[in-house]
Amino acid sequence: MKENPSAAIDRRSYEPAYAQLVNILRRQIATGVFRPGDRLPSESQLCQRYQVSPMTVRRVINILVEQGVVIAEQGRGTFVKPLELGTAAFHLDDLQRLFRDEAYTTVKLLEARITSASERTARKLDIEVGQRTVFIRRLISQGETPVLYHREHLVYDPTRPIIEAEMEVTALRGLFNGGAKSTIKRGDLTIDVTVLTKEEAQLLQSTIAVAAFRVEHIFYDFDDRPVSWGWFISPGDRLRFTTTVGIRD
């Protein structure tokens, strides 16, 4: 059988050989040349057919495995993976887009004051009840429409000068776009749903009891101590997450 000339690797292309082969195989899977459960040609066969070295084929297979398109089984072969809902992931970069357009996105500092930790705050921040914390409220709007309401409790540590910086309204933008404080090592996020309280509805120019996303966060410093606990709230009609499972071509 003669090969399809379009399914060959162009060595003059700027697209590297491994990327071309990934796309070739993806397309073949997407168009049904290989169906879920089918075995792909063995790696040595792929080497011959596309005139690339074993290492390059290996890399291609690895990428397809990471993409969730195929599953490789040692000694048996590489098989096309059936659709699996569990692999779906929703990315917060929908949220990130909010902060990308600096012109249309404004962050308004509603409140920033020193207070003492409540029982709940103390537990989240792993400090003593009554210890000093900084409480911050922000409202993030896109154009005229408020989209996010942010409440945050920060550990007050005079030896660490992050507080002044954290209050900066631009700090939030940095958090989303990557210019984050280097004092923060990681963050744990939880997404759940609530209905807007009266205060939240008022601020967000929405209606009370409307369904809303709630993204809770705890940020940790490099000593794994919590430094910030808080949450974002966004009415459901202003935020949405989408994704695709299976083979997108």
Place this chain on the structure above:
Amino acid sequence: MKENPSAAIDRRSYEPAYAQLVNILRRQIATGVFRPGDRLPSESQLCQRYQVSPMTVRRVINILVEQGVVIAEQGRGTFVKPLELGTAAFHLDDLQRLFRDEAYTTVKLLEARITSASERTARKLDIEVGQRTVFIRRLISQGETPVLYHREHLVYDPTRPIIEAEMEVTALRGLFNGGAKSTIKRGDLTIDVTVLTKEEAQLLQSTIAVAAFRVEHIFYDFDDRPVSWGWFISPGDRLRFTTTVGIRD
């Protein structure tokens, strides 16, 4: 300066060299040896220091880049990436876990009947209004607690025998765990929030107007024709998504 003996690659270990080096570098980043913005040792330096070939170091760097821990810039170096909220993703495998425990999870078929497409259904499934569709309602419970309510509209195509199979209550489990119908190529998912209607609250043994997740889906066959449109609804107090950004060690 002498090297830390614990930060060396054990060639006798079952853990491959590349994985060991990934963990070594991750740990060094997590413990602050390298801070956000810092440049990692060059690839040739890493080769010498850990006694591995360039190809292996290359692979390690690639993995760290994919994990979002570092960013590699050609001609400049590889740098530790600051925390970025936009990279956060929450995975539906929280949902998948529901279906893993077959003993505790039950899928109850509430209704399955042939009907004709409404204007909205027709638009979603890209068919004519009034064309025949199959409407299915399911209730997924964990133990005694209902967790998910599923509504689905399927294109009725007598030439395709998927309908009988789709109605099977086990089909859903397959969708989540990977044994999916090989007739499905991909699915588009959207997650947003609503409040429970009276009917939904009744079925889910919850209260009306409680906040809930709503996962809408459209599944496509290998000809990119929509075959199924529907959505899952789950009260917010029974489902939750978590994730970590930054360096988790």
Place this chain on the structure above:
DNA sequence: AAGTGGTCTAGACCACTAT
């Protein structure tokens, strides 16, 4: 025993960035 995927080597060449 034969075939499969998995790891790894020791180089080569290229493109890019800094000086």
Place this chain on the structure above:
DNA sequence: TAGTGGTCTAGACCACTTT
């Protein structure tokens, strides 16, 4: 020009599965 990351080769050896 020197140093960096990026791609690629042509093998080697191993672990595993199937026959």
